[in-house]
Amino acid sequence: MRRALIPALCSLALLACGGDRPKDAGAPQARQPEATVSIVYVTPAPRTPSPPPTPAPPKLCLLTRQSGVAATYVPPNLVTLPKAITAPDSSVQLRQDAADAVSRLIAAAREDGQVLVAVSGYRSYEYQAEVLRQEIRTYGEERARKQVAEPGHSEHQLGVALDIAPARRPFDLEEAFGDTPEGRWVALHAPEFGFVISYPQGKEAITGYIYEPWHVRYVGLEVAQQMTGAAFTLNEYLPRNGMAACPPDATVERQPVASR
Numbered sequence: 212m213r214r215a216l217i218p219a220l221c222s223l224a225l226l227a228c229g230g231d232r233p234k235d236a237g238a239p240q241a242r243q244p245e246a247t248v249s250i251v252y253v254t255p256a257p258r259t260p261s262p263p264p265t266p267a268p269p270k271l272c273l274l275t276r277q278s279g280v281a282a283t284y285v286p287p288n289l290v291t292l293p294k295a296i297t298a299p300d301s302s303v304q305l306r307q308d309a310a311d312a313v314s315r316l317i318a319a320a321r322e323d324g325q326v327l328v329a330v331s332g333y334r335s336y337e338y339q340a341e342v343l344r345q346e347i348r349t350y351g352e353e354r355a356r357k358q359v360a361e362p363g364h365s366e367h368q369l370g371v372a373l374d375i376a377p378a379r380r381p382f383d384l385e386e387a388f389g390d391t392p393e394g395r396w397v398a399l400h401a402p403e404f405g406f407v408i409s410y411p412q413g414k415e416a417i418t419g420y421i422y423e424p425w426h427v428r429y430v431g432l433e434v435a436q437q438m439t440g441a442a443f444t445l446n447e448y449l450p451r452n453g454m455a456a457c458p459p460d461a462t463v464e465r466q467p468v469a470s471r
């Protein structure tokens with residue numbers, strides 16, 4: 212149906228349809244405005260229907276050790292952060308809104324004398340599986356599974372969570388970060404930019420993860436400030452606000468990764 216419209220539209224509006232304009236036969240005429248809307252009709256229709264996209268979980272769905280997102284889920288609008296605000300030799304991707312917000316956060320921290328860098332952002336399902344295998348090799352099964360999410364259950368797969376660290380020691384992601392000037396700045400000011408610490412100190416029984424002062428998730432300004440005011444974790448805030456689990460069609464059952 213769309214192809215049939217092309218000749219008619221071209222002759223009516225003298226559009227840029229791939230051919231030359233016809234020569235004027237008579238006196239000069241007033242120039243017709245380009246009808247840019249018609250460009251819709253010259254786009255060839257795909258030959259085969261695209262497979263339906265994996266349903267996207269809402270930005271604020273809750274990932275836990277029990278419920279996660281599909282292995283195929285890739286967030287939309289991923290962008291790469293500028294090198295100036297990432298750890299050396301690191302390529303950090305985030306959703307556009309989270310990337311914009313963390314750029315503002317890092318700039319504000321620098322104005323306050325705290326130099327922060329983004330260390331790790333979006334991780335695919337496969338990459339998270341590799342991270343877990345590495346941790347198991349380094350720390351053993353029990354400790355690794357306490358501190359690293361199973362693939363499909365990591366907030367990093369949503370593209371809105373990142374690990375942030377002092378530029379002077381970017382690869383030391385440890386509890387002690389919370390007691391550094393940079394860590395204290397993050398805890399105090401992150402909500403002003405729409406970020407929360409997903410796994411706060413003293414909330415391990417609720418979140419299921421050890422304290423991670425370096426891991427922040429973008430939830431938007433309003434939610435971040437409400438959560439901070441109430442001292443809620445995401446595990447507490449989201450169910451109270453009807454945003455508990457990711458939709459069933461975007462979730463997967465827990466599939467532990469074996470060490471190898």
Ligand SMILES: [Zn+2]
Nearest residue numbers: 367373374426
């Ligand atoms: Zn993290």
